[in-house]
Amino acid sequence: MSVTTERPPASPAVQSTKAGPSHRAGQRSGRRVAAGVLLVLATVVTFWQVDLRRHAEEQFLALTRGVNAGAVISDGDVRVVRVANPSGLALISADRRDEVVGRTAAVPLAAGSLVVSSQVGPPAWPAAGQAVIAVPVKAGRAPAALAAGTRVVVLVGPPAAAQQAGGTPTADQPAAGARRALATVVSAGAGEQAGGQVVGLLLAAQEAEAVASASGDVSLVQLGPGQ
Template identity: 65%
Template sequence: MSVTTDRPRAANTSAADLPPSPTGTRRPGRRSGRRVVAGVLLVLATVVTFWQVDLRRHIDEQFLAVARDVPAGQVITDADLRVAWVANPSGLALVPAQESGGIVGRTATVPLVAGSLLVSAQVGPVAWPAEGEAVIAVPVAPGRAPTSLTAGSRVVVLVAPAGGGGQLAPQQDDGVRRAVATVVSVTAGADQVGTQLVTVLLAADAAEAVASAAGDVSLVQLGPSQ
């Protein structure tokens, strides 16, 4: 008896016999990258939306602006004012447009320049100078005042005795030789080349003492917080 043994033959597997691979297979790295891009776009969209909402909230805020030049001390009229739209007025003491009724009829404490926004500190009482204040003009020789003086600058007015070699005389009483003032205007003097005629606003008693004192006037400019 003969026994025949059948050995399994190696399968001749071809690519056509393999099961098809799932369609649309994505690599993990590509999917993660798309998620990152989507997250960045979402953040940018949130920032842009917040900015637009904040801009729309402030864009309709109306404030008063100066329509034409107004000298210091002049009464402010309707024609001197106009309405301006300010997107973000934070940190500025601007005057809202609806308060124009309380501004008209009052005076400008400093010269107002056309096109500038009106700040509450630039508006004074109905009468100017106010009660207890006075305005005087002092001649200042060359070299006795900073060249940066402009309307609105705060200064110390010092009066030195005539012939004293530029040394200040001791104060005889409060305010006689020294007074803090606000510059109203600065013009060129007519007596000497380089001389300035500076108009200042200060307390009435100090103004009388300075105006009656004989001697050379010097002006010391102060910082905004002094």
């Protein structure tokens, strides 16, 4: 005859006691991790705020109006602005105003732009291999209000005799004897004829000579971004 003895289950209090230390250790570990993450985030935010506040106090020079390359920068051409200095830019601080006023612009300076050290000094524009020319453009032969920096196709019509023999020129297929070149608009001002304008163009030196020496009317075709 066999006798089976059943051991009574441990009481809830005993089970709780056995699982308690491991459970509490896990809670403490999770709290340490959370506290460490919060500490790192707090340090980053504090550093960012302090750095932003420090840079926001910095004063730099900016252009009140455009200055052509080679022109002398006057006192009225610059003003003081408060900005956070972007990394890597050699901006000129407000206390170095004397290093800018009275010197020449090395490159064309746009109104509202910040003054960088490399932009002040002996003229270095146009770059080697490039040239700037001014061409008269009659009314209706260029888009209205051409802005500096606009990329255009320059088409110079052929002489009158060639125009009579040829077809209608386009930006891709100019008429026989016509000149075609790619250029960047530097400036645009009113011309002598009503509705016309004189446009300054930056283009390759060899093409600049060809366009400047060509006879015929000039047409400008504006290109889109990336063209």
